Amino acid sequence: MNRNSQSTEANFDGLVGPTHHYAGLSFGNEASARHQYQPSNPLKAVLQGLGKMKALADQGFVQGVIPPLARPDLRLLRQLGFTGNDVQILQKARQQAPELLSAACSASSMWVANAATVSPSADTADNRVHFTVANLNNKLHRMSEARGTTAVLRALFADERRFIVHDALPQTPAFGDEGAANHNRLYGGAEGPGLELFVYGYDARLPSGGPVRYPARQTRQASEAVARLHQLDPQTTLYAQQNPAVIDQGVFHNDVIAVSHREVLFCHEQAFSGQQALFDAIRQRLPEFHPLVVPDEAVTVSDAVNTYLFNSQLLSRQDGSMSLVLPQEAREHPAVWQYLQQLLAGDNPITGLQVFDLRESMRNGGGPACLRLRVTLTEEERQAVNPAVMMNDALYTRLTAWAGKFYRDRLTTDDLADPQLLTDNYQALDELTGILNLGTVYDFQQSQ
Numbered sequence: 474m475n476r477n478s479q480s481t482e483a484n485f486d487g488l489v490g491p492t493h494h495y496a497g498l499s500f501g502n503e504a505s506a507r508h509q510y511q512p513s514n515p516l517k518a519v520l521q522g523l524g525k526m527k528a529l530a531d532q533g534f535v536q537g538v539i540p541p542l543a544r545p546d547l548r549l550l551r552q553l554g555f556t557g558n559d560v561q562i563l564q565k566a567r568q569q570a571p572e573l574l575s576a577a578c579s580a581s582s583m584w585v586a587n588a589a590t591v592s593p594s595a596d597t598a599d600n601r602v603h604f605t606v607a608n609l610n611n612k613l614h615r616m617s618e619a620r621g622t623t624a625v626l627r628a629l630f631a632d633e634r635r636f637i638v639h640d641a642l643p644q645t646p647a648f649g650d651e652g653a654a655n656h657n658r659l660y661g662g663a664e665g666p667g668l669e670l671f672v673y674g675y676d677a678r679l680p681s682g683g684p685v686r687y688p689a690r691q692t693r694q695a696s697e698a699v700a701r702l703h704q705l706d707p708q709t710t711l712y713a714q715q716n717p718a719v720i721d722q723g724v725f726h727n728d729v730i731a732v733s734h735r736e737v738l739f740c741h742e743q744a745f746s747g748q749q750a751l752f753d754a755i756r757q758r759l760p761e762f763h764p765l766v767v768p769d770e771a772v773t774v775s776d777a778v779n780t781y782l783f784n785s786q787l788l789s790r791q792d793g794s795m796s797l798v799l800p801q802e803a804r805e806h807p808a809v810w811q812y813l814q815q816l817l818a819g820d821n822p823i824t825g826l827q828v829f830d831l832r833e834s835m836r837n838g839g840g841p842a843c844l845r846l847r848v849t850l851t852e853e854e855r856q857a858v859n860p861a862v863m864m865n866d867a868l869y870t871r872l873t874a875w876a877g878k879f880y881r882d883r884l885t886t887d888d889l890a891d892p893q894l895l896t897d898n899y900q901a902l903d904e905l906t907g908i909l910n911l912g913t914v915y916d917f918q919q920s921q
């Protein structure tokens with residue numbers, strides 16, 4: 474395979490599933506806690522996500538769709554001791570442990586920045602695109618994604634000559650892994666290996682040094698294991714610790730405080746431990762490195778957590794300038810919006826802002842960047858991706874009609890044991906596998 478052929482950063486967005494609801498399941502994610510038990514609108518949520526995908530595809534960006542996992546996760550409920558037929562299991566869980574029913578129904582697989590860590594073929598010794606499925610072992614509702622995500626990614630990236638999807642790391646806290654949300658890849662003009670920057674919350678070898686209030690979800694040990702699996706060159710691999718003080722302020726993933734694209738790293742001044750030394754190390758390997766650091770006096774960490782300023786997407790336009798894709802909350806915040814105007818006027822590649830209303834996802838702590846998995850692909854690799862998942866007018870029309878047929882416009886935790894919800898979900902997902910040409914990717918299809 475040709476190492477030097479032109480490559481593209483494609484974005485694959487998670488399609489919001491029909492059971493999207495607010496259950497307060499993610500301790501350390503303040504939006505999740507704040508919106509616990511509020512009614513959600515799954516139809517609006519899926520349409521908001523599709524709107525972003527369609528707008529970016531219309532601008533010529535390569536945009537794909539990742540289907541939701543099948544929920545309720547009856548396998549998980551059985552594993553937790555609930556017995557009987559499907560309806561009995563749901564009802565028993567609702568009566569005895571509603572928080573477990575919520576976990577089994579969570580639509581959290583929409584945040585595909587946590588589906589896997591991805592290394593492009595230019596960085597890997599065997600010249601394949603490597604994916605390691607995230608084990609997400611810090612939270613029950615997220616941990617149970619790994620199995621289904623593995624099957625879905627293998628259905629999308631099936632060509633084993635070009636892609637390899639590794640199983641998730643061992644499910645133990647020392648190997649906590651949250652995927653691409655804690656991984657950046659920086660690169661300059663020349664084709665060839667990029668600099669892979671893995672960001673962890675704590676080092677399991679050291680007894681202290683992590684956050685104290687909220688959990689660190691990613692360990693250094695997990696990042697190192699992913700780098701080994703991906704056969705990365707240690708010369709172009711760096712590890713950095715996220716500042717534990719910002720984890721304690723609600724920055725549960727690095728993509729809540731930093732985003733990279735090409736040679737640019739856009740981040741808050743408090744994002745990393747030893748930030749200056751880290752920047753020196755990056756610059757040593759990548760002379761074009763262009764950090765854009767936001768001072769606390771312009772935007773506080775709390776403002777960043779509330780607006781998801783850094784959970785933005787940086788996209789290159791044809792002319793080499795960059796566009797920043799932001800959530801509506803960033804526009805509504807005077808200090809953040811003022812900072813963004815200064816950024817546009819300043820000497821840097823960002824020349825445009827695009828704002829999307831993603832409020833249904835934002836209320837659970839998921840912004841524009843959480844909803845996408847970035848996969849850098851050569852032209853040949855792009856041709857090898859399942860073409861039915863690539864966004865275009867026809868797919869957008871089909872998926873909006875499909876969602877309109879199956880999704881509810883109101884859902885609360887009280888609705889989760891409704892047998893009709895289960896039947897509708899399975900029917901919706903069965904139809905979706907046809908639209909996206911996925912084969913029988915869901916367990917319920919195999920037992921039919």
Ligand SMILES: N=C(N)NCCC[C@H](NC(=O)CCC(=O)O)C(=O)O
Pocket residue numbers: 494495496497498499502505506579581584586587615654725726728729837838839840842843844
């Ligand atoms: N930053 C990135 N890349 N992803 C955001 C993930 C949000 C997700 N929220 C939730 O899982 C909330 C579910 C609930 O409470 O109902 C989480 O905390 O893992």
